[in-house]
Amino acid sequence: xxxxxxxxxxxxxTKPPARDSFGSAxxxxxxxxxxxxxxxxxxxxxxxxxxxxxxxxxxxxxxxNTSATSLALDPSGSIWMAGLTNAHELPxxxxxxxxxxxxxxxxxxxxxxxxxxxxxxxLQWSTFLNPTQTRQFQPxxxxxxxxxxxxxxxxxxxxxxxxxxxxxxxVQPTPxxxxxxxxxxxxxxxxxxxxxWSTYFGNVAVSALAADPQGRILVTGYSDANLLPSxxxxxxxxxxxxxxxxxxxxxxxxxxxxxxxxxxxKLILTPTGTFVAMGQLGSLWIETLSAxxxxxxxxxxxxxxxxxxxxxxxxxxxxxxxxxxxxxxDGQVVNAAFTTSLGGYQVLxxxxxxxxxxxxxxQIRTIVxxxxxxxxxxxxxxxxxxxxxxxxxxxxxxAAPEIFRSSDAGLAxxxxxxxxxxxxxxxxxxxxxxxxxxxxxxxxTGAGATSWSDGSIVPPDLFRGTSLPVAVLASVFLGxxxxxxxxxxxxxxxxxxxxxxxxxMQINFRLPDRLPPGSTLDFRLLVGDALGGQGAISISP
Numbered sequence: 001x002x003x004x005x006x007x008x009x010x011x012x013x014t015k016p017p018a019r020d021s022f023g024s025a026x027x028x029x030x031x032x033x034x035x036x037x038x039x040x041x042x043x044x045x046x047x048x049x050x051x052x053x054x055x056x057x058x059x060x061x062x063x064x065n066t067s068a069t070s071l072a073l074d075p076s077g078s079i080w081m082a083g084l085t086n087a088h089e090l091p092x093x094x095x096x097x098x099x100x101x102x103x104x105x106x107x108x109x110x111x112x113x114x115x116x117x118x119x120x121x122x123l124q125w126s127t128f129l130n131p132t133q134t135r136q137f138q139p140x141x142x143x144x145x146x147x148x149x150x151x152x153x154x155x156x157x158x159x160x161x162x163x164x165x166x167x168x169x170x171v172q173p174t175p176x177x178x179x180x181x182x183x184x185x186x187x188x189x190x191x192x193x194x195x196x197w198s199t200y201f202g203n204v205a206v207s208a209l210a211a212d213p214q215g216r217i218l219v220t221g222y223s224d225a226n227l228l229p230s231x232x233x234x235x236x237x238x239x240x241x242x243x244x245x246x247x248x249x250x251x252x253x254x255x256x257x258x259x260x261x262x263x264x265x266k267l268i269l270t271p272t273g274t275f276v277a278m279g280q281l282g283s284l285w286i287e288t289l290s291a292x293x294x295x296x297x298x299x300x301x302x303x304x305x306x307x308x309x310x311x312x313x314x315x316x317x318x319x320x321x322x323x324x325x326x327x328x329x330d331g332q333v334v335n336a337a338f339t340t341s342l343g344g345y346q347v348l349x350x351x352x353x354x355x356x357x358x359x360x361x362x363q364i365r366t367i368v369x370x371x372x373x374x375x376x377x378x379x380x381x382x383x384x385x386x387x388x389x390x391x392x393x394x395x396x397x398x399a400a401p402e403i404f405r406s407s408d409a410g411l412a413x414x415x416x417x418x419x420x421x422x423x424x425x426x427x428x429x430x431x432x433x434x435x436x437x438x439x440x441x442x443x444x445t446g447a448g449a450t451s452w453s454d455g456s457i458v459p460p461d462l463f464r465g466t467s468l469p470v471a472v473l474a475s476v477f478l479g480x481x482x483x484x485x486x487x488x489x490x491x492x493x494x495x496x497x498x499x500x501x502x503x504x505m506q507i508n509f510r511l512p513d514r515l516p517p518g519s520t521l522d523f524r525l526l527v528g529d530a531l532g533g534q535g536a537i538s539i540s541p
Contacts, residue, residue: 011044022061028068070146077117096127159205170199176227215247293322313503328360355455401532452502470494
């Protein structure tokens with residue numbers, strides 16, 4: 001493996017970052033390595049040492065910080081680079097969009113640079129990408145992605161403050177929801193001298209983009225779905241999206257929205273112009289040329305988070321387009337158990353019909369059949385009146401615990417409070433916290449197989465423990481027996497939730513008598529050797 005430790009002779013910038021006893025500047029770099037990986041063909045720094053500071057002792061140890069986040073190569077061999085900087089002396093060229101950096105020690109801006117092809121790779125042009133004004137501690141202009149359109153114009157996307165220069169007539173000319181920042185997409189001409197158009201897009205940074213041969217722009221990322229540009233008739237089923245915009249930024253031609261982690265990391269275009277978008281945990285959205293139903297993601301019904309596996313009797317949700325009845329239907333209970341069919345639709349695990357809790361055109365909630373217990377994997381299909389929809393093949397786990405979370409749209413959701421009951425039976429919330437030392441009740445799924453048949457309703461007066469050991473691990477230090485920042489709390493009951501469907505687990509545990517100052521107690525659930533996601537309980541001061 002070749003280790004890059006030096007710049008090459010004749011490179012654009014050979015002087016290394018300045019440093020003293022208080023710190024060091026940080027530069028971006030551009031490096032080309034031979035196709036066999038054994039030679040350094042070209043390597044240059046790109047950065048500057050100084051950062052704007054008012055003066056005095058607060059400026060000691062402050063240096064410029066420049067990082068490259070995106071690269072592209074055009075047909076001529078020119079290299080395009082974009083990133084983030086607070087170095088006001090970054091090398092920029094005359095006649096560009098912004099030759100002055102509206103940045104300071106606490107606020108960074110974007111930069112875009114174009115280097116020529118060939119061995120020397122001279123700087124053809126570079127520009128800052130500024131907000132309209134500079135403020136202390138305002139969000140940075142962060143460029144996360146760069147692409148070139150068929151005309152050679154450069155498109156960048158990322159996150160920006162509310163002072164970013166959006167242009168009239170675009171899909172989202174103002175920050176969505178009146179926030180202090182949002183995602184953005186901007187197009188500059190190929191000389192870097194003018195901003196052709198720019199728009200906000202959602203309330204969180206755009207993470208990846210591509211331009212197709214027709215000049216249309218595809219982006220993916222994360223946002224509150226209600227703060228994305230409106231597309232009539234498009235179901236909003238989560239917080240991750242892929243969108244296709246017209247080349248002038250004025251029209252959204254397609255918008256696909258799915259649950260947490262299902263997409264939003266990267267995307268590429270296929271030779272036919274369709275996209276493949278990547279999420280976390282190996283999730284892929286693959287666009288087809290023909291319209292039709294499709295499954296976008298499988299999530300835990302407790303959290304709405306994507307996962308790559310299932311456990312027996314786990315409550316899960318399937319998300320997609322046209323996967324269920326056009327009119328949503330809630331589950332039906334017959335003979336104390338949920339049925340396996342709603343409106344002619346079924347969910348099959350290796351051909352076994354699963355109990356259905358809800359079925360609609362974009363989401364189906366179901367329960368993993370117990371029969372998958374001793375299998376390594378299980379294949380999901382949705383049977384519809386017009387044929388089967390193929391879904392993913394998922395790993396089967398003994399347990400995959402997840403804690404049900406509050407659906408509150410307010411602050412509770414931001415803090416990820418669990419659905420929990422205080423000792424007096426009231427619902428735990430920021431306005432109704434539990435007291436230290438009290439017993440609280442939470443609910444979870446994914447604890448593994450139960451003794452009940454699929455879809456059964458547990459009798460309201462029956463308490464039956466789980467087959468696997470259960471622990472509640474709190475993220476507080478409570479004495480010498482705490483390890484790794486987690487302390488095991490006293491669990492009084494862990495088993496079937498009386499009156500609810502088999503697969504929902506109830507856990508009663510005691511809060512510590514003493515808690516550090518703060519509004520919540522964070523904890524995790526351990527079932528057997530499977531560690532679940534984080535939960536939170538609101539605690540009184």
